Amino acid sequence: MLFWFIDFATNIHRRETKFIYLSVTEEVPEDLKMTDSHNKIELKNPVVAAILAFLIPGAGHFYQGRTFKAAIYCFCILSTFFCGMALGDWKTVYYQSEPGRRNLGYFAQVGVGLPALPALIQTSRYNKSVSPANLAQNEADANYFESRSYHGEMPLEAPFHGTLLDRGDDGKNVSGQLDGYIKLKTVPGEFGTEITGTFEGTLDNKPISMLNLSDPVGIGLPLGGDPQRSLECAVVREVNGRRTDTGHIEGSIPRPFLNWFEMPLTNRELDDVNKKLGKRYEFAVVFTWIAGLLNLLVIWDAFEGPAYGRGDEEDTKPKDKTPVTPKS
Amino acid sequence: MSIPLLFANQVNAVVYLIPLLAVISLVYNSTRYEIPQVIIQRSIRFFFTAIIIMGVLMTLLAVLSWNL
Numbered sequence: 001m002l003f004w005f006i007d008f009a010t011n012i013h014r015r016e017t018k019f020i021y022l023s024v025t026e027e028v029p030e031d032l033k034m035t036d037s038h039n040k041i042e043l044k045n046p047v048v049a050a051i052l053a054f055l056i057p058g059a060g061h062f063y064q065g066r067t068f069k070a071a072i073y074c075f076c077i078l079s080t081f082f083c084g085m086a087l088g089d090w091k092t093v094y095y096q097s098e099p100g101r102r103n104l105g106y107f108a109q110v111g112v113g114l115p116a117l118p119a120l121i122q123t124s125r126y127n128k129s130v131s132p133a134n135l136a137q138n139e140a141d142a143n144y145f146e147s148r149s150y151h152g153e154m155p156l157e158a159p160f161h162g163t164l165l166d167r168g169d170d171g172k173n174v175s176g177q178l179d180g181y182i183k184l185k186t187v188p189g190e191f192g193t194e195i196t197g198t199f200e201g202t203l204d205n206k207p208i209s210m211l212n213l214s215d216p217v218g219i220g221l222p223l224g225g226d227p228q229r230s231l232e233c234a235v236v237r238e239v240n241g242r243r244t245d246t247g248h249i250e251g252s253i254p255r256p257f258l259n260w261f262e263m264p265l266t267n268r269e270l271d272d273v274n275k276k277l278g279k280r281y282e283f284a285v286v287f288t289w290i291a292g293l294l295n296l297l298v299i300w301d302a303f304e305g306p307a308y309g310r311g312d313e314e315d316t317k318p319k320d321k322t323p324v325t326p327k328s
Numbered sequence: 329m330s331i332p333l334l335f336a337n338q339v340n341a342v343v344y345l346i347p348l349l350a351v352i353s354l355v356y357n358s359t360r361y362e363i364p365q366v367i368i369q370r371s372i373r374f375f376f377t378a379i380i381i382m383g384v385l386m387t388l389l390a391v392l393s394w395n396l
Contacts, residue, residue, distance in 0.1 A: 041362060068364045076351040087344075283344045290348060294355045301359040308361055 041066070046303045053302035055113045057295050060302030073298045077291050081112045084287025091225050091273050092285045094264045095119045097127065105285060111292030111299075119262040126223050126264050150219045151193060155185040161228075162251010164203060164211070166235045176204040178249060182231070184213065197233070199249065212236050213249070220252075225265035226272075228252035349378055 043049060044064050053060025058074030061067070085092055093116055095106040109116045150156075160182035168174045180201010186193050197213040213233045220230040232250040236243045265273070274281055353374040354367075361367050 066362075069358050069362075069367075072354055072358050072367070076355050080348065080351050083347075279341070283341070287344075287348065290352065294352065297355065297359040306358075306360055306362050 041305050043302075043305055050299050050303040053299045054111075054295070057112065057298055060299070064302065069301070073295075077112060077295050077298065078115070080287050080294070081109075081115055081291035084284045084291060086284075087277075087287065088281050088284030089273060089277065090227070090261070091265060091269070092281070092288050093119055093262050094225060095123045096264050097123050105289055108289040109292040111295045112288075113295065116262075116288075116292065122223075122261070122263045129221060129223050150217075150222075151186055151195070153219075153222070154195065155183070156197075156219075156253075157181070157183045158253035160199060160201070160231065160249075160251055160253055162231070162249055164235070164247065164249050166211075166247025166249075167237075168246075169237065174203070174247070178203055178251060179205075182213070182253065184217065184233070189215075195233070211249070212243075214243070214245070222255070223259050223263055224255065225260060225263045225269045227255055227260045229255045345382075346379075349382075350375055353378065 042064060049060035049064050051060070052063050053073075056074070057077035058070040058072070061070035061073060093106070093109050094103070096103050106116070106119060110119075158181070160178065160180055162178050164175055164178045166174045178199065178201060180199055182197060182199050184195055184197035187196050188194075194215050195213075195217045196215075199211040199213060202208065212235065214236045215234065217233040218231070222229070229252055230250075231253050232248060234245045235247040235249060237246045238244075239246070277284070350371075353371045357370040357374055358367050361370060
């Protein structure tokens with residue numbers, strides 16, 4: 001409303017002048033025809049305005065001084081786009097470049113400009129981190145578990161949330177929800193480099209003694225569409241003087257923001273999000289599509305002006321004014 | 329499924345559609361007109377027209393799917 005008020009207040013004189021001009025002349029001059037908005041609205045440099053409108057919805061109109069419309073476009077389109085992303089657990093905008101798996105929806109989403117463009121960079125990063133064979137099958141996690149390239153990331157320290165299934169010192173089965181901190185590192189072992197580590201935290205919200213962890217360890221890709229990165233490893237205890245696998249933990253550690261935002265989803269991640277959100281995920285995707293497509297109209301408006309220019313005065317113009325006789 | 333139940337089942341979807349329709353009507357009409365007052369008037373008219381059309385279609389579909 002503030003933008004509308006400012007725009008209205010600053011342009012009211014110009015509008016009134018135009019109304020009077022229209023009403024006192026018999027013929028509408030060429031430069032004030034209804035659809036010829038170039039001459040009625042200061043479009044400045046239309047190309048610059050269109051580029052700005054593409055990058056940030058409303059920025060092109062702000063550049064042209066059309067603040068009311070800039071406010072409408074910026075608020076409506078960005079809120080629709082980000083609502084869509086939030087409704088879909090921030091997994092609605094991504095680009096799959098692999099042939100046969102391209103998501104055409106991204107071409108609608110990219111219309112919104114800067115908020116959707118990081119997906120292109122993220123796809124490029126993602127494709128570099130996954131082997132072509134597994135990328136074709138869209139089973140990136142499998143590739144990572146098999147290749148053990150996560151050895152290069154050690155030592156690793158991160159908050160961990162997951163489940164424990166173990167046999168305690170007294171021989172009884174122990175299971176429940178784990179919350180705490182995990183530390184993993186590589187050590188030279190009998191058959192090459194091995195991973196060992198510890199978990200400290202709570203089991204079902206009750207503090208437990210430190211768990212010793214060991215190979216086999218599996219960690220998801222550092223890059224992925226989910227903010228959580230899967231992790232599983234064995235729990236070892238001293239049994240009769242020997243280190244023995246007695247159970248395992250399975251859960252996730254967080255990914256840094258730049259490692260999951262607008263990253264391509266694997267088939268498994270897509271299945272998970274559909275299972276979790278159901279119809280809401282489809283609505284969320286549609287929101288982002290519509291936001292991108294609406295911005296195409298906005299870009300055109302910034303470039304060419306509105307369809308009816310200021311010719312919509314017909315709705316507000318008083319009808320009882322009599323035209324003045326044209327000058328000879 | 330009875331018509332009231334059918335409508336109740338669709339309420340969740342309608343919650344998402346109403347703000348989306350408001351945004352579409354506002355942005356679409358903003359690209360057609362320039363004067364704020366006209367934009368708002370036309371947007372309101374567009375919004376309610378679309379609501380009525382969708383309501384009629386939904387009712388029609390509910391009636392056609394009666395006892396299915």
